[in-house]
Amino acid sequence: xxxxxxxxxxxxxxxxxxxxxxxxxxxxxxxxxxxxxxxxxxxxxxxxxxxxxxxxxxxxxxxxxxxxxxxxxxxxxxxxxxxxxxxxxxxxxxxxxxxxxxxxxxxxxxxxxxxxxxxxxxxxxxxxxxxxxxxxxxxxxxxxxxxxxxxxxxxxxxxxxxxxxxxxxxxxxxxxxxxxxxxxxxxxxxxxxxxxxxxxxxxxxxxxxxxxxxxxxxxxxxxxxxxxxxxxxxxxxxxxxxxxxxxxxxxxxxxxxxxxxxxxxxxxxxxxxxxxxxxxxxxxxxxxxxxxxxxxxxxxxxxxxxxxxxxxxxxxxxxxxxxxxxxxxxxxxxxxxxxxxxxxxxxxxxxxxxxxxxxxxxxxxxxxxxxxxxxxxxxxxxxxxxxxxxxxxxxxxxxxxxxxxxxxxxxxxxxxx
Ligand code: SF4
Numbered sequence: 352x353x354x355x356x357x358x359x360x361x362x363x364x365x366x367x368x369x370x371x372x373x374x375x376x377x378x379x380x381x382x383x384x385x386x387x388x389x390x391x392x393x394x395x396x397x398x399x400x401x402x403x404x405x406x407x408x409x410x411x412x413x414x415x416x417x418x419x420x421x422x423x424x425x426x427x428x429x430x431x432x433x434x435x436x437x438x439x440x441x442x443x444x445x446x447x448x449x450x451x452x453x454x455x456x457x458x459x460x461x462x463x464x465x466x467x468x469x470x471x472x473x474x475x476x477x478x479x480x481x482x483x484x485x486x487x488x489x490x491x492x493x494x495x496x497x498x499x500x501x502x503x504x505x506x507x508x509x510x511x512x513x514x515x516x517x518x519x520x521x522x523x524x525x526x527x528x529x530x531x532x533x534x535x536x537x538x539x540x541x542x543x544x545x546x547x548x549x550x551x552x553x554x555x556x557x558x559x560x561x562x563x564x565x566x567x568x569x570x571x572x573x574x575x576x577x578x579x580x581x582x583x584x585x586x587x588x589x590x591x592x593x594x595x596x597x598x599x600x601x602x603x604x605x606x607x608x609x610x611x612x613x614x615x616x617x618x619x620x621x622x623x624x625x626x627x628x629x630x631x632x633x634x635x636x637x638x639x640x641x642x643x644x645x646x647x648x649x650x651x652x653x654x655x656x657x658x659x660x661x662x663x664x665x666x667x668x669x670x671x672x673x674x675x676x677x678x679x680x681x682x683x684x685x686x687x688x689x690x691x692x693x694x695x696x697x698x699x700x701x702x703x704x705x706x707x708x709x710x711x712x713x714x715x716x717x718x719x720x721x722x723x724x725x726x727x728x729x730x731x732x733x734x735x736x737x738x739x740x741x742x743x744x745x746x747x748x749x750x751x752x753x754x755x756x757x758x759x760x761x762x763x764x765x766x767x768x
Contacts (some may be wrong), residue, residue, distance in 0.1 A: 360602025363394040363401050367410045377423040378388035380748045385423070388653060388745075392635055392643075397527070397600055398566030404643040405528040405568060405599055408476050412527070417501055418476040422661070422746075422762050426749060429473030431661045432691060434481050434675055435463055437488040439667035442511050444546030447574055447617075449608035449676055450483060456670030456685060460490040463498045466665055477503045481675065483667060485511040492520040507572055508532070509550060510557025518560045522567045530572035530601050531557045536591035558595060570599030570641075577616070580623050583636065584631060593640050603645040604626065606676040607712035609723065618732075620707055624650065651704035655743025659700035660708045663693055670724055673700060676708045678723060679717065679730040699734045702750065704743040711737055721748045 364386075368374055375383070390402045400409035401738070408414030421427045439450055439457075457683055467478060478498050486508055495504050505520065505528040519527075531554050534543040538551040554571070561569040571592060575585055585602070592600050604623070607613045624646045634642040649656055658673035665671055670680035671692045681696040700707075711733075718733040719725055725733060744752065 359390040360403075363410065366387070367401065367415070370411060371416050371419055372422065373416075373574055374419055375420065377652075378748070380674060381423055381745075384522060384610050384745055392633060395568075395641065395690070397598060400527055400568065402528070402568055403748070404641050405530065405570060405601060406503055406645075406648055407478070407642060409527055412503060413501040414476045414503040415651045419472045421476065422477040425652075426696075427474045428697070429690075430470065430475055430663045432477045432479070432657065433467070433470045433475045433663045433665070434479035435467060436481050436483060437463060437485045437494060437666045437677075438483040440487045441509070443546060443550055444510055444545070445544060445574075446610065447605045447608070447612045448610070448676060449606070451610065453670075454669060455596060455667060455670070455683075456667070458684065460488075460493060462669070462684060462758055463494055466684050466689050467494070467498045468665070469595075469612065471502055472620055473499065473690055473693065475502060477505070479505050479507060480583075481507045483511050484511055486517065492517070492524045493520055495526050503527050505530065508557065509545070509547075510554040511547075511550075513553075513557045513560055513566070515560055517559075518564055518567075522564055526567055528568040528570065528599075529561050529597075530570050531561075532573070533558075533571040534573050534575075536585075536588050539600040555595070558597060561767035564598065568598050570597050570601055570643075571595075572601040572603070575602060575604050575627075577588040577605065577623060579621050580619060580627060583592045585627065589630070589634060589638075589640075589642065593638065599638060599641040600644055601643050601645070602631070604706050606675045606706075608678055608708055613715065618712070628652075631719035646706070646717075649706060649743075650742075651743045653743060654745045655704040657702075657704060659693070659696045660702045660746075663689075663696070666687070666724070671696065672724070673707065678719075679725040679733065682727050682764075683728055699731070701739045702742045702746040704741055 376497055389403055395402050401411045402409050408418055422431045439453055467752050498504050504526050506526055507530050510531045529593045533546050533554045541551040557706050558569060563566055579585055604619045605612050607618050627644045628647045630642040631642040632648055658677055662674045664675045665684060669684040671682055672679055682692040714733050714736055
């Protein structure tokens with residue numbers, strides 16, 4: 352039997368184990384994997400929450416306990432992570448926006464809460480609220496309140512339309528983490544990327560408002576261009592971010608989802624990805640702020656592409672997609688329930704180690720028929736052309752002989768058990 356690697360965050364991890372004795376039922380290979388993954392990050396405290404990084408629920412939360420139970424022990428077929436766009440309205444105009452120009456019948460608050468509740472029954476333990484600018488949904492506090500009891504709720508915002516009262520309302524409703532969009536240290540560059548004068552200042556103001564209130568974990572999310580990654584700009588950016596006194600820099604690269612960035616010249620290579628992983632690891636070994644690079648979490652050495660596997664996205668018009676960056680719909684929650692839609696979508700997506708959109712973006716132009724989001728038929732036609740590769744390290748351990756067809760889920764949805 353192989354040894355479990357030394358635990359970096361010993362006191363925090365000991366208390367997590369003490370409050371989750373059912374962790375002993377996790378497959379030893381998954382436990383070893385999780386310990387080794389967690390060793391890369393320093394556990395931090397925000398209010399009463401112990402946080403590894405904001406892509407996982409706080410380690411001492413009910414949501415994390417459900418994650419262990421549903422996803423590490425039962426290995427349920429449902430998603431662990433979901434994002435819902437609570438409005439498509441946004442004052443900004445980012446060149447890389449994956450939601451720009453979408454339309455349809457807007458999902459109302461009751462539908463959002465109904466879908467989120469069903470997602471929780473399926474296994475959702477982490478819920479990302481996105482947009483558009485989510486703060487333009489006047490019922491956002493009600494949505495957070497409805498979901499947060501045993502599910503970690505995170506907000507992605509530009510910071511526009513934030514007031515101290517709304518920030519306090521979100522915190523009191525149970526929001527555990529907020530990422531304010533910030534793409535560059537230079538005000539002019541950030542405003543120009545976002546097509547909005549004042550974006551930089553509003554972002555910094557929102558960060559300060561959340562920080563002053565306390566309890567909510569405050570970070571930024573940045574979309575890095577390939578040029579920035581290659582020119583060393585990320586390093587300079589991280590130094591700037593450290594000066595802001597935030598807890599986390601959530602980094603991703605520009606994804607070729609739509610518009611002018613669906614272009615070979617914008618897509619990063621494996622070498623670029625590994626450069627960011629090294630930067631993240633080096634920073635986390637010594638820095639004061641957590642660097643959480645999505646391409647590491649979703650890399651072949653970790654959890655791989657979670658699209659339609661452990662992740663689902665519902666846009667502001669109810670279209671259901673594998674993730675926020677994949678402009679394809681497998682149906683609409685106005686017409687079908689999310690459990691059926693997710694199952695249909697998941698049957699097309701064996702777990703893969705590589706980012707689906709980075710790998711397959713060229714197919715979208717061919718199948719879109721000029722639409723911003725491929726409809727269900729076009730999506731299925733596109734999927735016929737997709738070749739999937741090997742699974743990421745975690746899912747090689749996760750899906751075992753019970754999953755002999757190589758694509759299906761190992762468990763049933765919790766609600767069916
Ligand atoms: S397609 Fe890319 S961005 Fe979307 S879940 Fe997969 S790895 Fe993440």
